[in-house]
């Protein structure tokens with residue numbers, strides 16, 4: 001293997017053979033703005049739930065994109081769907097709708113337009 005001068009840490013690696021990375025595309029059909037997220041973190045910086053718990057929307061969103069659904073259900077339950085994050089997003093991402101639809105997926109239901 002070529003030495004690039006760095007290694008990818010194991011816990012952050014994604015096994016593309018097993019990861020369900022297509023699920024995010026399905027969610028993005030209902031919430032197209034999800035694809036505009038550049039993971040800047042402004043949403044998490046303003047989130048009341050993040051201020052009082054270890055909840056982090058940006059992290060949950062990234063995990064969902066990567067098809068790593070383990071443990072995010074419990075995290076998403078900490079969100080109050082207040083919409084504050086949506087107001088500060090510089091890319092106009094409908095964060096509430098993403099959270100809502102991630103919850104829907106994790107509860108084996110069909111995605112919704114909200």
Ligand code: SF4
Pocket residue numbers: 036037038039040041042043044058088089090091092093095
């Ligand atoms: S503020 Fe918007 S662009 Fe930035 S991480 Fe949050 S959703 Fe993504």
Ligand code: SF4
Pocket residue numbers: 046047048049050057078079080081082083084085086095096099
């Ligand atoms: S909708 Fe959820 S993630 Fe967004 S600011 Fe409110 S509690 Fe935080």
